[in-house]
Amino acid sequence: MINWLAQIVSLTVYNLRTIPQRMGSAIAAAVGIGGVVAVFVGVLSIAEGFQAAMKTTGADDLVIVLRSSADAEMTSGLSREETRLIADAPGIARTADGPLASAELFVIIDLKKRSTGTDANVPLRGVERGVAVRGDIRIVDGRMFTPGRNEVIVGTGAARAFSGMDVGGRFRVGQADWEVVGVFSGGGGATESEIWTDAAVLQPAFNRGDSFQSVYVRLTSPQAFDSFKDALTTNPRLKVKVARQSDYLIEQSSMLTSFIKSIGVFIAVMMALGALFGALNTLYSAVAARAREIATLRALGFGTSPVILSVMFESLVLALVGGTVGGAAAYAAFDGFHAATMNWQTFSQVAFAFSVTPQLLASAIMWAVAIGLLGGLFPAIRAARLPISAALRET
Amino acid sequence: MRHLAVVWSNLKRKKLRTSLTVLSIFVAFTLFGLLCTIKEAFTAGVTVAGADRLIVRHKVSLIMNVPVTYGPRMERIPGVASVVHWTWFNGIYQDDPKNYFASIPVPPEPFLAMYTEYALPEDQKQAWLKTRTGAIIGRSLADRFHWKIGDRVPLMSPIWPRKGDEPWEFDIVGIYEAGKPATDTSGFFFRYDYFDEGRARGEGLVGWYGVRIDNPERAAEVAKAIDAEFANSPYETKTEPEGAFAQAFVQQIGNIGAMLVAILSAVFFTILLVAGNTMAQSVRERTEELGVLKALGFTDGLVMILVLLESCTIAILGGFAGLGLTLLITSRGSPVPSMLPVFYFPEWSIIVGAVLVFALGLAAGIVPAMQAMRLPVAVALRRHW
Numbered sequence: 193m194i195n196w197l198a199q200i201v202s203l204t205v206y207n208l209r210t211i212p213q214r215m216g217s218a219i220a221a222a223v224g225i226g227g228v229v230a231v232f233v234g235v236l237s238i239a240e241g242f243q244a245a246m247k248t249t250g251a252d253d254l255v256i257v258l259r260s261s262a263d264a265e266m267t268s269g270l271s272r273e274e275t276r277l278i279a280d281a282p283g284i285a286r287t288a289d290g291p292l293a294s295a296e297l298f299v300i301i302d303l304k305k306r307s308t309g310t311d312a313n314v315p316l317r318g319v320e321r322g323v324a325v326r327g328d329i330r331i332v333d334g335r336m337f338t339p340g341r342n343e344v345i346v347g348t349g350a351a352r353a354f355s356g357m358d359v360g361g362r363f364r365v366g367q368a369d370w371e372v373v374g375v376f377s378g379g380g381g382a383t384e385s386e387i388w389t390d391a392a393v394l395q396p397a398f399n400r401g402d403s404f405q406s407v408y409v410r411l412t413s414p415q416a417f418d419s420f421k422d423a424l425t426t427n428p429r430l431k432v433k434v435a436r437q438s439d440y441l442i443e444q445s446s447m448l449t450s451f452i453k454s455i456g457v458f459i460a461v462m463m464a465l466g467a468l469f470g471a472l473n474t475l476y477s478a479v480a481a482r483a484r485e486i487a488t489l490r491a492l493g494f495g496t497s498p499v500i501l502s503v504m505f506e507s508l509v510l511a512l513v514g515g516t517v518g519g520a521a522a523y524a525a526f527d528g529f530h531a532a533t534m535n536w537q538t539f540s541q542v543a544f545a546f547s548v549t550p551q552l553l554a555s556a557i558m559w560a561v562a563i564g565l566l567g568g569l570f571p572a573i574r575a576a577r578l579p580i581s582a583a584l585r586e587t
Numbered sequence: 588m589r590h591l592a593v594v595w596s597n598l599k600r601k602k603l604r605t606s607l608t609v610l611s612i613f614v615a616f617t618l619f620g621l622l623c624t625i626k627e628a629f630t631a632g633v634t635v636a637g638a639d640r641l642i643v644r645h646k647v648s649l650i651m652n653v654p655v656t657y658g659p660r661m662e663r664i665p666g667v668a669s670v671v672h673w674t675w676f677n678g679i680y681q682d683d684p685k686n687y688f689a690s691i692p693v694p695p696e697p698f699l700a701m702y703t704e705y706a707l708p709e710d711q712k713q714a715w716l717k718t719r720t721g722a723i724i725g726r727s728l729a730d731r732f733h734w735k736i737g738d739r740v741p742l743m744s745p746i747w748p749r750k751g752d753e754p755w756e757f758d759i760v761g762i763y764e765a766g767k768p769a770t771d772t773s774g775f776f777f778r779y780d781y782f783d784e785g786r787a788r789g790e791g792l793v794g795w796y797g798v799r800i801d802n803p804e805r806a807a808e809v810a811k812a813i814d815a816e817f818a819n820s821p822y823e824t825k826t827e828p829e830g831a832f833a834q835a836f837v838q839q840i841g842n843i844g845a846m847l848v849a850i851l852s853a854v855f856f857t858i859l860l861v862a863g864n865t866m867a868q869s870v871r872e873r874t875e876e877l878g879v880l881k882a883l884g885f886t887d888g889l890v891m892i893l894v895l896l897e898s899c900t901i902a903i904l905g906g907f908a909g910l911g912l913t914l915l916i917t918s919r920g921s922p923v924p925s926m927l928p929v930f931y932f933p934e935w936s937i938i939v940g941a942v943l944v945f946a947l948g949l950a951a952g953i954v955p956a957m958q959a960m961r962l963p964v965a966v967a968l969r970r971h972w
Contacts, residue, residue, distance in 0.1 A: 216864055216867070216868070217864050217865075217868060219860075220860050220861050220863075220864035220865075221861070223857060223860055223861075224857050224858075224860065224861045227853050227854070227856065227857035228857075230853060231850055231853050231854070234849075234850075235850070259745065261679075261743060261745045261748075262745045263679070263684035263745065266650065267677055267745035267746050268745065269745075299648070299650065299651075300648045300649075300650055301647055301648050302646075302647065302648050302649075302825070305838065305839075307842070308838045308842065310834070310835040310838040310839075311835045311839075312835075312838070312839050313648060313649070313650075313839060365647050367821075398647075398651070399821075447925075447926070451923070451926055455625070458621075459618065459622075459850060462614050462617065462618045463614075463618070463854055463857070465610075465611075465614045466611040466614040466615055466618075466854070466857065466858055466861070467611075467857065467861070469607040469608070469610045469611035469614070469861070470607075470611055470857075470858075470861030470862075470865075472607050473604055473607045473608065473611075473861070473865050474861075474864075476603060476604065476607075477604070477865075477868055531841055532841070533839070533840055533841045534839040534840050536926070539650070541839065
């Protein structure tokens with residue numbers, strides 16, 4: 193047993209020390225695998241980042257109410273009377289100013305993207321007690337908008353992604369000029385991609401009469417959800433659906449996230465195949481070039497399994513080096529990269545940052561290891577099967 | 588011709604190595620083809636846009652409606668040939684938002700006259716003009732839900748409820764085909780008169796206008812005249828060429844072009860390195876034989892060409908197989924019709940792909956080929972591995 197291990201160690205060390213002699217092919221194999229890892233991490237960091245932006249910082253007691261036939265806030269509609277009925281339902285937390293419920297309007301306006309200068313659908317939300325209901329909205333620059341005036345506050349993501357969204361900036365919607373008076377953070381990435389104003393000002397600007405699109409509600413506790421939902425859905429005067437905001441956002445982002453993920457995995461699989469063929473080539477030639485040495489070693493008494501394991505170990509080292517470099521390069525290039533895309537389900541822009549998570553890096557390294565092992569296995573078996581007498585004669 | 592036999596036997600001497608190299612190039616070009624197809628799927632609206640068509644919409648955003656009465660007013664503006672209005676209906680089939688497709692009420696006759704890329708047989712057109720509840724649908728939408736002419740389809744719209752909250756009922760009277768390869772055939776078009784009479788609210792409002800102009804060179808001028816016509820009204824407009832509108836829409840998703848170029852560069856760099864290294868190695872191993880060839884009277888230039896032919900053959904075998912597989916895959920239609928309704932391998936990508944195949948063959952072979960050319964016979968024959 194000790195002898196067996198000693199054989200593996202000495203063969204492996206010997207293999208690794210000969211790498212400089214075939215630097216070209218070794219680098220090609222490592223770069224091939226590094227490329228796979230970099231692309232895999234790069235594409236999936238988009239999906240991770242988008243998903244992270246669609247997570248809320250709010251707890252399970254933040255709930256959204258829409259008209260039952262609506263699939264998103266954009267297509268929903270609720271009358272003033274309906275929003276009052278919703279705010280009177282049991283289970284809603286209360287403060288001195290009344291129930292923590294905010295009837296809101298959700299529209300989109302055209303603004304220019306800073307990166308491309310082209311029009312983008314930016315969500316503009318009219319809120320009542322939106323800040324109190326969310327609970328974690330903080331003004332990081334400027335001040336809060338004054339109710340009744342054409343003033344807006346802008347989420348940090350929107351401020352970064354769209355032109356003119358700095359404090360003091362002005363933009364025109366319809367007949368009126370609007371002024372940016374503050375920048376806010378909190379509520380999660382999707383909220384930070386929005387512009388907020390007073391619902392009462394937004395209604396006439398968009399010819400909405402006295403109607404709203406959604407009601408956001410803070411419950412007394414997460415456990416109050418079921419009774420709150422039952423109270424609304426069984427009320428014959430209401431036709432609404434009720435969802436926790438976290439569930440609602442996950443559903444809203446599912447189409448885009450799963451699309452990016454499947455494309456990312458598809459590209460990675462294809463590239464992994466390409467890199468696998470490259471690694472196989474490298475190691476087959478390495479084994480072929482050393483046929484005589486390997487035969488000599490085996491004639492000296494080295495066993496079959498140490499020969500196999502040492503070749504596979506070499507391949508593994510190349511894969512790990514390539515994978516680590518590829519992963520590091522992807523991390524340096526993509527992590528925190530700011531972008532904004534259109535969420536197809538809401539038709540509006542979401543600002544987000546690419547996110548290279550540790551899990552993503554770990555699974556990329558797993559890919560590299562799998563390619564390395566697979567790429568080493570067959571050449572290793574060939575090395576072990578070389579007929580000694582023939583290989584010794586080879587020139 | 589007999590030289591090709593030399594190339595061929597060289598390729599056959601290490602079958603495993605040759606096949607692995609061919610396979611990795613095959614994978615690279617399959618990926619190239621599919622990524623080009625995806626890019627085309629995103630930008631199909633730009634490709635299909637008519638140079639003589641403008642889009643007129645509410646200045647604030649696309650979700651705001653404009654009055655239907657704007658149509659006749661625009662038609663009176665000099666340079667405007669015809670006007671068609673569209674409205675986003677957001678129809679939902681069987682109460683499941685996942686059964687998503689674009690559903691739009693339009694005035695049938697002007698619509699078909701302006702958007703000639705929707706190819707509808709004449710008898711089906713007549714049927715649509717006769718049937719108030721008639722709808723025409725695209726081929727891919729028909730395939731997706733197995734709808735055929737004569738079917739009755741109920742849709743609910745969260746934006747436009749029908750009077751009495753009943754579902755909207757439509758009779759499929761026609762199925763249109765793609766008049767151009769990039770035409771979206773996932774659409775559902777029905778008659779505006781039926782829609783306007785049935786909706787519970789918002790009568791007389793439409794989503795946006797398509798405007799055909801007499802002379803594409805005067806597009807900017809006509810666009811300005813249209814916006815000026817409606818300036819300072821409650822519904823101010825924004826007019827731009829259809830292509831610019833589609834381009835801006837693509838940009839909303841992100842810079843897809845740049846991302847695909849980045850991915851493809853990574854792929855090609857990797858594959859080029861791997862394939863080039865293999866080819867270089869196989870030439871190095873044959874130094875002695877190349878010396879023999881030269882001693883037999885092969886010129887330096889011929890030896891170089893032989894090596895280049897070898898690398899190009901590998902690239903062509905792998906590359907064209909990859910492009911061919913892409914054509915095969917895309918000919919079966921979109922795997923995700925709700926996300927990417929248009930899915931085909933555009934001609935320009937096939938040409939770019941073919942050029943890349945040769946570029947790869949030359950780039951991978953040029954270094955070993957130069958080495959082989961410069962190799963002095965005596966040195967080659969003495970070299971021993």
